[in-house]
Amino acid sequence: MKPDFPVIKADILIVGGGSAGAMAAIRAKEIHPHQEVVVLEKGDAKYSGCIARGMDALNIVAVPGVATPELYVESNSLACEGIMDEPVNYKMAERSYELMQKLVSWGVCFPVDEKGNYEILQVHPKGRFCVTMKEPELKVILARRMMDLGARVINRSMALELIKDDGRVCGALAANVRTGEVFGIQAKSVILTAGGTARFGLPNNGYLYGVYDFPGNTGDGYCLAYRAGAELSGFEYTLVYYIVKDINAPLLYITLTRGCHLVNAMDERRDKDHPSIRTMFLEHLEDRGPLRIKLSHLPEEKIREIESILFTTERPACERFYEGRGIDFRSGEIELWPTEVFLCGGHGLTGVRVNERAEASVQGLYAAGDTSLVARGHLSGAFVFGEVAAENATEYAASVPHRQLDPQAAAAFFDKRSRRMGQKNGTVTIEEFEYKVRRLINDYIRPPKNEYKLNRALWWMDRFRRELSEMVRVEDAHDLFKTYEVENIIECAVLSATASKERRESRWLPWHYRSDFPTRDDSQWLKHIVLTQGEPGGGVNVTYKDIVRMKKGD
Ligand SMILES: Cc1cc2nc3c(=O)[nH]c(=O)nc-3n(C[C@H](O)[C@H](O)[C@H](O)COP(=O)(O)OP(=O)(O)OC[C@H]3O[C@@H](n4cnc5c(N)ncnc54)[C@H](O)[C@@H]3O)c2cc1C
Incomplete structure (x- = not known):
């Protein structure tokens, strides 16, 4: 047919x-x-x-002579x-330098010093892999x-x-x-x-x-x-990031590697302790936040360099944001805050x-x-x-x-689409509905997690699936696509709550912090939690897979 x-x-x-x-x-x-x-x-x-x-950096490049x-x-x-x-991961690192050189040949700018060396920063636990890039x-x-x-x-x-x-x-x-x-x-x-x-x-x-x-x-x-x-x-x-309050735009590598100070709410310096997103977020959770970036001690040319990266390479909208807040890097400071979970x-x-x-x-x-x-x-x-x-x-x-x-697959798809398009008299706008779905994700899936919260997440997501096809108003194609997006957000929430419930330990603190299983347990959980779709109408299948190691001689 x-x-x-x-x-x-x-x-x-x-x-x-x-x-x-x-x-x-x-x-x-x-x-x-x-x-x-x-x-x-x-x-x-x-x-x-x-x-x-x-982007301001290619975060992982094994530059010959610097890292392997x-x-x-x-x-x-x-x-x-x-x-x-x-x-x-080996394959990725093995091809990373060749890839970077390909970008260079296309005209992408990776600044070099007077000796022709790239700027390579350490942002990983071991080794320097993060190569500065300056390409708006x-x-x-x-x-x-x-x-x-x-x-x-x-x-x-x-x-x-x-x-x-x-x-x-x-x-x-x-x-x-x-x-x-x-x-x-x-x-x-x-x-x-x-x-x-x-x-x-x-x-x-x-x-x-x-x-x-x-x-x-x-x-x-x-x-x-x-x-x-x-x-x-x-x-x-x-994941929850820790970056500029309200605009959620990146700046940490750009500022901290160029001499900016990082202070907590008590004005204690933190930039000397190799801060990471994780340590900053933890400090915030321990009520010593918000942390702030201070630049006022820097010479004018450094401030201009930072501005030029933030306002061109990263996001031009940043310039308008700081202007709107009345923040001048020469006198003001930048407040940081945890982002949404993603x-x-x-x-x-x-x-x-x-x-x-x-x-x-x-x-x-x-x-x-x-x-x-x-x-x-x-x-x-x-x-x-x-x-x-x-x-x-x-x-x-x-x-x-x-x-x-x-x-048949196409027919099922068109059936669902016309049912959705028929929801002209729904009582809730898709924007209001998305807001509620994501508010509940904050309540029950964002760390810290525990079994009670994760069960509540699953209960709510099940209900949202029904409400999406019963209560949400779909007036035009724009609304229709948003329903597809929100359907996927709900699906991801089910997958996330299921995997989070399964991993009965805490790992990657604070991102998978289970308050009911607060410690890391390598004896049980040094493995992948793998999810596949169950039978129609059934739930998510959960299995485990071993970590894949390099074979000897690879
Ligand atoms: C703010 C920010 C700063 C970062 N800075 C750095 C950095 O400095 N250095 C570094 O190494 N890494 C950085 N990263 C990480 C890096 O940028 C990402 O890991 C990488 O760009 C991801 O690429 P991607 O193609 O997977 O996703 P994306 O580049 O986001 O592309 C996904 C695309 O898929 C499209 N799409 C989605 N759903 C559909 C659909 N159903 N049908 C059709 N199209 C669809 C979207 O519109 C989008 O264009 C940063 C990330 C962010 C968010």
């Missing part, structure tokens, strides 16, 4: 045109210029994703408190490159469902978020690069979109993979489980960046695994034929 909606044919479909997605598209076209590569992007790939414009991939594996394993697969045009460079190479980028389009045939992923259904038009993509392999769940907990400022990470990331990559049967892990790693593979450990070929546990499916579990890989992980995924997805695509998109 022929589907009665437009279908695009692709060799590789990439879901999400952010850092990992753009890099995957570029690599796929580099190695096989004639293959058809389609990138679906919810926003506009020119400025979408975590790198809205640029082996040292990175050792160091990151400490940072992950043992819950890290070694081969995946990074995202534009990537977006332009993928388009110039011939990848077909479809902006303002959200992937809504993966389609499988005979156990392998063979395409997806998607829709234009402005017009609501649905279309299918027949693809031989699919790479998920849709970021993490940025809109998870509610930030203190109460704004739905005032979050640290890119607000278009609503866990869609996790949910697409989960519903297609793939294994997920690390959903108990519930899920992310790049900063944390939440993701689709992949091996060192970026393969998920379902045939034809690959994942990279914050959607995947390349533990704490940051931008380097997104770039390297974007490339790795493209290489292996290309090889796979060359070995299989296209398959028809299953008409």
